[in-house]
Amino acid sequence: MSLISKITNLSSTELSIISIIISSLSLICSLYYNRIFSKTYRLSKKEHLSKLSNFTLYLINSFSRDEKKSGRRFLLFNVTISNKATLKNSFLAYLEIQYVGNENEVKHIVIDYSPADLKLDLTKSLTLFSSNITLEEKTSESKWFVFQYPSDILMNNRILKYVLRLSDVDNHTDTLEVFLIKDLGDEN
Numbered sequence: 001m002s003l004i005s006k007i008t009n010l011s012s013t014e015l016s017i018i019s020i021i022i023s024s025l026s027l028i029c030s031l032y033y034n035r036i037f038s039k040t041y042r043l044s045k046k047e048h049l050s051k052l053s054n055f056t057l058y059l060i061n062s063f064s065r066d067e068k069k070s071g072r073r074f075l076l077f078n079v080t081i082s083n084k085a086t087l088k089n090s091f092l093a094y095l096e097i098q099y100v101g102n103e104n105e106v107k108h109i110v111i112d113y114s115p116a117d118l119k120l121d122l123t124k125s126l127t128l129f130s131s132n133i134t135l136e137e138k139t140s141e142s143k144w145f146v147f148q149y150p151s152d153i154l155m156n157n158r159i160l161k162y163v164l165r166l167s168d169v170d171n172h173t174d175t176l177e178v179f180l181i182k183d184l185g186d187e188n
Contacts (some may be wrong), residue, residue, distance in 0.1 A: 054084040072149040083135035091133040
């Protein structure tokens, strides 16, 4: 007797019981696979997020320095950049100075970071970040940012804060807000 003939000889109650058993097994299998797929999804998502841009800035110290001869003013920031991502990342830095203008309105100056333009004896003893900063995965680096700005623009204005911004290639940005800067005095 073949399998088909055995099935056709079963009563409707027996067929119902067999179909319930098969449906129950199918439900158990689908729940099991759903659980496995959800775990796989969570692991994949976690791995993907760890590869995305993730960095932090930490301010160690900040100074200002005037140069009497040329009338230039320099702002120096000792900063640690930590790349927490599992991929290499590149950054660009710029400084925003917020100040109160003559009409009591808040104004901004944005200065790009370009260490090649600096001609200052003090920078010879400092390790400066390059203009295109690149950090390997899961590393930190501490160096100096030095910005020069024209002091005549801010001469009679009250500075509210200095905002050091670092943005990566994916346009993720982290900022450091500095409200007080130590004055190193004048360079002869």
